[in-house]
C-alpha cells in the first residue's frame with residue numbers, strides 16, 4: 001500500500017492521510033488546521049467564499065483527484081477518527097457520493113454543533129456510513145477494523161487497515177489517551193493487540209508537553225470535589241468545552257459528592273441528550289441536581305434556546321423549561337456552573353459571582369496569551385475570580401505511547417499529530433521513520 005500524510009507530520013491539527021492500494025483510495029481524517037500558513041491561529045472565516053480549487057492553492061485543501069464536489073469521484077471512502085474539528089472540519093468540500101465512515105456518536109455530535117454554530121462553520125456529511133467498535137468492513141482493497149479508544153472527544157476510534165491483496169497492515173492511532181473514564185478500552189487493547197503491524201501512525205501531541213498536576217479524570221474529580229467542598233461562595237464556575245463528555249461526567253460526579261447542583265446550558269443539555277442512548281452514565285437535564293441555565297443575552301433572549309426552537313431538537317424546550325434555572329437564582333444553594341466565553345453575559349447576572357472560584361478545565365495553552373484570551377481575562381478581573389487550573393489532557397503521555405508501541409510491535413512507526421517528530425526516535429527507537437507532508441511512502 002502507499003501512504004501519503006498530506007498534513008500532520010510536523011503539526012498538531014488538520015490531519016489528512018491518504019492510503020492507496022491498486023485502484024482503491026481512502027482518506028483518514030480531513031481536519032481543519034489549527035494554524036494558518038503564517039503561523040497565526042486558523043480562522044474559519046478564511047474558508048468563506050473560497051472554492052476548493054482556491055483552497056488547494058492556499059494549501060488548506062490538498063490536490064487529491066476525485067475527492068471534491070464537481071469532480072468525478074475517485075476516492076472510495078473517508079474514515080473519521082473523532083468529532084474534533086482538527087480531524088473532520090473540512091469534510092464539507094467532499095463529493096456528496098463519497099461515503100464518510102463515522103461512529104453514531106460522532107455523527108450526532110457533528111449535527112448538534114451545526115445546530116448551534118454559525119452557518120459558515122457547518123460541516124455537512126451527505127453520505128454517512130456508521131462504523132462500530134471491532135466490526136470490520138471492506139472498502140475496495142482495504143479491510144478496516146475500528147477500535148473505540150479513550151479520548152476527550154466522544155466515541156474516538158483508532159483504525160486497523162489491512163491491504164487485502166498483500167496482507168500489509170497499518171494502524172492509525174487517531175487521538176487517544178488512557179486517563180479518562182474509558183481507559184479500560186486502551187488497557188484491553190494493549191493486552192490483546194492486533195498482530196503483524198507493518199506501520200503504526202501514532203499521535204504525539206504530548207511528546208514535549210508536561211502531563212500537569214492531574215494525572216487522570218479521577219484526579220480531576222477529586223480536585224473539583226475539593227474545590228466545591230472548601231469554597232466559601234455557593235457559586236463555583238467550571239470552564240470547559242461543551243463536547244468534552246468525560247469532563248461533564250466528572251463535574252456531575254463532583255457535584256453529587258459535594259451535594260451541589262450542576263448547572264449546564266441548553267447547548268450542553270442538547271449534547272448530553274443526543275448521547276443518551278450511546279452510554280447510560282451520561283448525565284441528562286432531567287436528572288436530580290441538574291439544572292439548565294437560560295436567560296436573556298443582551299436583549300436577544302436565550303440565544304441557545306432560539307437555536308433549539310429552529311432545529312429538530314425543538315421538543316427539548318419543554319424539558320429544559322421544567323428544569324431551568326435563572327441566573328439570579330444561582331447561588332441560593334451550592335452550584336457548579338459549567339461555562340465558556342459565550343455565556344459571560346449571563347454569568348455576570350449571577351448575584352454572588354464576585355470573588356468566586358473559576359475552575360479552568362482545559363489546556364492552559366488557550367489562555368496563556370492574555371491578549372488573545374482577553375475576553376476570559378477581563379471576565380476574571382472584573383469579577384475578582386480565583387483561578388484553579390484542574391485538567392488532565394485528552395492525549396496519551398509518553399509512557400502510554402510506549403505501551404502502545406510495545407504492544408503492536410510495528411515494523412515502522414511514523415509520527416503524526418505532533419510538533420516534535422524528532423523526539424520519537426529517543427523514545428521508540430530505530431523503527432521510527434519521520435515523514436514529510438505530501439511524501440509518498442511505500443508500506
Ligand SMILES: [Zn+2]
Nearest residue numbers: 082084153175
Ligand atoms: Zn482530538
